[in-house]
Amino acid sequence: MILSVKNIKKSYDDGGVKLEVLKGISFGVKKGSILTIKGPSGSGKSTLLSLLGTLDNPDSGDILINDINLNDCDDFSDIRNNHIGFIFQFHNLIPELNVVENISVPALISDKKVDQDFLDTLFKYFGLSNKKNSFPLDLSGGEKQRVSVMRAVINKPSIIIADEPTGNLDSNNATKLINLFKKLNKDFGLTFVIATHDTKVFNIGHQKMELSDGKLLNL
Numbered sequence: 001m002i003l004s005v006k007n008i009k010k011s012y013d014d015g016g017v018k019l020e021v022l023k024g025i026s027f028g029v030k031k032g033s034i035l036t037i038k039g040p041s042g043s044g045k046s047t048l049l050s051l052l053g054t055l056d057n058p059d060s061g062d063i064l065i066n067d068i069n070l071n072d073c074d075d076f077s078d079i080r081n082n083h084i085g086f087i088f089q090f091h092n093l094i095p096e097l098n099v100v101e102n103i104s105v106p107a108l109i110s111d112k113k114v115d116q117d118f119l120d121t122l123f124k125y126f127g128l129s130n131k132k133n134s135f136p137l138d139l140s141g142g143e144k145q146r147v148s149v150m151r152a153v154i155n156k157p158s159i160i161i162a163d164e165p166t167g168n169l170d171s172n173n174a175t176k177l178i179n180l181f182k183k184l185n186k187d188f189g190l191t192f193v194i195a196t197h198d199t200k201v202f203n204i205g206h207q208k209m210e211l212s213d214g215k216l217l218n219l
C-alpha cells in the first residue's frame, strides 16, 4: 500500500461545541490506483484530504505514506515536496510567473532539477506546448487547471491529492481533465486520491468510497 490510513479521528471546536467530522476512518490505497471519494457537502472530504496532505493533523490514528508514519515526522517538508502533489478546485497559480516557471516551483522548492523530457511529454499530453511562456492571466480556466495538474505531477509524487478538481470547470474541460487523470495513471502509474461531487470523476475510481456521518463506506 502506498497509503495506509488507520482509524483516524478529527473533530473541530465549533463555537465551544465539539464537531466530530471523522469518526474513525481506515483504508488503504495501492500504488498506481485511483481512489475516488464522494459525500454530501460538509461530510469531511476536504478535512480528510488535508490530513492526508499533511496540512493538518488528526486527533488520533495513523497515516502512512510510502511506509512513513506521519506521526513519526517532525518535518513534513520532504513528504510534501517529494511524496504529495496537490490539485485544488481553484488553480492557485502564481500570477507573476509564466507557465513553465509555475510548473517548476515544486522542483525549485525541493532543490531538484526539472526533468526536461518529462516536462516536454507533459506539455504534449496536456496540449499546452504553445503556452509555455504565457502568464496565468492569459489562459482559459481549463488551461489554468491543466497547468496546475502539471505542477502537481512534475516531481512524480507518490500520491496526487485532488479536492474537487473539476469543481470550477465546464463539462468540456472537466472531460479533458478526467481523461488526463486516466492517462497519467495508466502511462506513469501515478496514484490518485480524489474527492468529488462530479459523477464522471467519481466513476474513474478503481476504488470508490462514500464519506457519510463521519465514516467511510466502500461502494
Ligand SMILES: Nc1ncnc2c1ncn2[C@@H]1O[C@H](COP(=O)(O)OP(=O)(O)OP(=O)(O)O)[C@@H](O)[C@H]1O
Pocket: 012, 013, 014, 019, 021, 039, 040, 041, 042, 043, 044, 045, 046, 047, 048
Ligand atoms: N477549520 C475548521 N474549524 C471548524 N470547523 C471546520 C473547519 N474546517 C471544516 N470545518 C467543518 O467540518 C465539516 C466538514 O468540512 P469539509 O470542508 O471537510 O467538508 P466537505 O465534505 O469537503 O464539503 P464540501 O463538499 O462542501 O467541500 C463542516 O461542517 C465544516 O463546517
Ligand SMILES: [Mg+2]
Pocket: 045, 046, 047, 163
Ligand atoms: Mg470540500
